[in-house]
Amino acid sequence: MPAPRVLIFGVIFAGIVAFGFWLGETADDQVGGDRIVIEYWEKWSGPERQAMADLVDEFNASQDRIYVKFLSVSNITRKLMLATAGGNPPDVAGVWAADLPVFSTNGALTPLNPYAERAGIEPGDYLPSVWGQLVVYDRLWGLPTTPSANALHWNKRLFREAGLDPDKPPRTIAELEAYNDRLTRINDEGDILVLGHLPTEPGWWNANWSFWFGGDVWNGEDAVTATGEANMAALKWIASYPERYGVGPLLGFRQLSGVFASPENPFFRGRVAMALQGPWMYNFIQNFAPDDFEWGVAPFPSLKAENYGTSLVECDCLVIPRGARHPEEAFAFIAWLQEPAQMERLCLAQLKFSPLAQVSEDFYVRHPNPHIRVYRHLAESPLARWRPQMLTFNEFSADMGSAIDDIMRGAESPEQAAGELQERQQGLFKRKYDNWQKVRDERMKEWDQQ
Known part of the structure; x- marks a missing residue:
């Protein structure tokens, strides 16, 4: 990923942590003092869940302003839609990019364009076959975690x-x-x-x-x-x-x-x-x-x-539901996960390839799948497709x-x-x-x- 985006995000994240411009903070949002609790629902279980749980623990330990409460949730598509309609959604949710058209059409998500722009996140930071799945109605609805290619x-x-x-x-x-x-x-x-x-x-x-x-x-x-x-x-x-x-x-x-x-x-x-x-x-x-x-x-x-x-390229992604109590903090966590070091650890732990445009050679050296470059090349190809x-x-x-x-x-x-x-x-x-x-x-x- 281009260095300028990393630098810009670092300044923004530091500002969030240092100055704490939070909205809607209550006593129930606190844990261990003044930390803001954001709730993160994820569909994964087993080793995939553990891979993200380890990164959540690292994020929580890396700063003293935001605390991510990580929950593994089954049937997440239905439960997230119901929670959003009921006015009590999580701050972050892990969903399938293929479901973004339905979520967005039903008004269940927060557009991420202004957050991404402030963080310096751009389409060129990602594989086109991944970014294309995240944009519906010319709006950005999620940022990726782990992709795949058939x-x-x-x-x-x-x-x-x-x-x-x-x-x-x-x-x-x-x-x-x-x-x-x-x-x-x-x-x-x-x-x-x-x-x-x-x-x-x-x-x-x-x-x-x-x-x-x-x-x-x-x-x-x-x-x-x-x-x-x-x-x-x-x-x-x-x-x-x-x-x-x-x-x-x-x-x-x-x-x-x-x-x-x-x-x-x-x-x-x-x-x-x-x-x-x-x-x-x-x-x-x-x-x-x-x-x-x-x-x-x-x-x-x-x-x-x-x-x-x-090839058919698919992707898991993170979204901010409409009505989330802490969208700024939620995006700070999501953006942290987009950094190359965190993204490569997650994709390596889940045995996938990275959705980022730039990948370290060390990622491939450490990856146990001898064919991982084949999937990556398919996702890079102009012939790559994603679900309608x-x-x-x-x-x-x-x-x-x-x-x-x-x-x-x-x-x-x-x-x-x-x-x-x-x-x-x-x-x-x-x-x-x-x-x-x-x-x-x-x-x-x-x-x-x-």
Whole structure:
């Protein structure tokens, strides 16, 4: 991160601590004397939670003006919306950047533009694929913690056994399916023993397959495009699996697939040779895969060679809910976490890559994941994508998952499934979009006055 931003923030943070220009301070806000207590809700649990807890402890020990009370909260999206509507939100919350369109449209967040400007935080401090997720309606709603990028993961042993070069993954969808044919093994009874690839394994990004086919699922403004060329190409590709391998054998194969976070995971067991996954796989492989498991990471194949390198980048972020009692202090904590030293420690502890534009070489030297640079390069690429900032994307995603299940079961053709999906989701989207247009100008004025 550029040095001037660090210097500016340091002056601002020192001013906050030294002069204590706090708003709404009460006796209940004090801990250990004159410290202001800010409440921070975070969705993480386990090691991810502990990584942030350690940094919170460090922040609390680094100065004597602000005390962060750190709480791990389940179902944070729903609870944060309810707490904000009830007028009793936390000061800081850790959410998924993909939910910022819904939070902001519903007036649940505080715009961070003026805080960021005072701290010298700029778009160029971050990867464009990360910053782009944080800006909705031309306002900045959060600052990042840990990002991820999806990539092709493959089993090198299975490649070698199939006569494929274990260090040469497929680059196009056509190559992926050629590899698939060589990797797939079926016994005399017609049961599938090994599949080269299965689009529904794990099936977490069913609504985003159109990215690798050169398109999207909406037009970026006012219409869903489930029947568009890219999404139709993706659905027809998915439909080719039950056509080639049979509905029954595929259902049987999927029923025998084990729990993801276990040694029964089909990728770890060698039952699926290639899968779309992210940087967290290193930790699961260390914990659940055989000791001699050989794996590689590369961009997921795309329909056209010129789009090779496309990836879905996702990010966790910190926000200040609307109505937070201590927004200045909350932002001081958030900004402290954006400093390179803190950010790299957090991302290293969570086995992710840094969202900052500048990263130290020591970060990569210390990182245990041998493929971490691959994910980072994908996030740096101009082909990097993020989830559509459409108001109904969560509903669209669930509906797309159901449509793909129908296609995989042979219950509907891609054309039928997409047509019905388009009708349902465009109707839902239009209602929410029209409602937003009615309050947009007023909401924008409110944001500008905050």
